[in-house]
Amino acid sequence: MDSTDNKIAVFPGSFDPITNGHVDIVMRALPLFDKIIMAVGVNSVKEGLFSLERRMEWLESVFADEPKIEVDFFEGLTVNFCNKVNAKYLIRGLRNASDFDYEKTISQLNNIIGKDLDTVFFISKPEYSHISSTIVREIIKGKGATDQFLPEQIIIDYETE
Ligand code: ADP
Numbered sequence: 001m002d003s004t005d006n007k008i009a010v011f012p013g014s015f016d017p018i019t020n021g022h023v024d025i026v027m028r029a030l031p032l033f034d035k036i037i038m039a040v041g042v043n044s045v046k047e048g049l050f051s052l053e054r055r056m057e058w059l060e061s062v063f064a065d066e067p068k069i070e071v072d073f074f075e076g077l078t079v080n081f082c083n084k085v086n087a088k089y090l091i092r093g094l095r096n097a098s099d100f101d102y103e104k105t106i107s108q109l110n111n112i113i114g115k116d117l118d119t120v121f122f123i124s125k126p127e128y129s130h131i132s133s134t135i136v137r138e139i140i141k142g143k144g145a146t147d148q149f150l151p152e153q154i155i156i157d158y159e160t161e
Contacts, residue, residue, distance in 0.1 A: 016048040079114035
């Protein structure tokens, strides 16, 4: 098999920070692909709570034991990044109807401008559907406990935050 035949998927997101909801999606997607690239999208307008370096370090440590998962980042259009890494699939998670409405349009656009780039959706498990990075960031800003929502590798030290 030529390496270009490998089934490569990109899971793009802000991952600010990565949550148990994201981990569940990528682990369920893993059997379908030869490689999944967790790609942190850098938004030049919207700065995150955590730096790009920190978000990537966390991703690296969460998936350290998963040889099929790589961590990268991109600026600009997701389709251009997929082209660069030869990925024919995107992975996204759906928690509710508003995720669906938003994701549907993005997926259709990506399919057109990405020349048949397809998005594979996973419906979140009920125990994760209330988790969002936005809510977790609010809890962190309020110095609340986030351990139920985040992988164990992510330790927020409120003394230094
Ligand atoms: P973005 O800023 O691109 O939405 P996120 O990091 O917030 O990036 O989310 C990336 C993807 O993960 C999105 O498809 C989102 O719907 C999905 N996702 C986020 N949280 C969960 C969760 N708890 N369960 C399932 N999917 C989730």
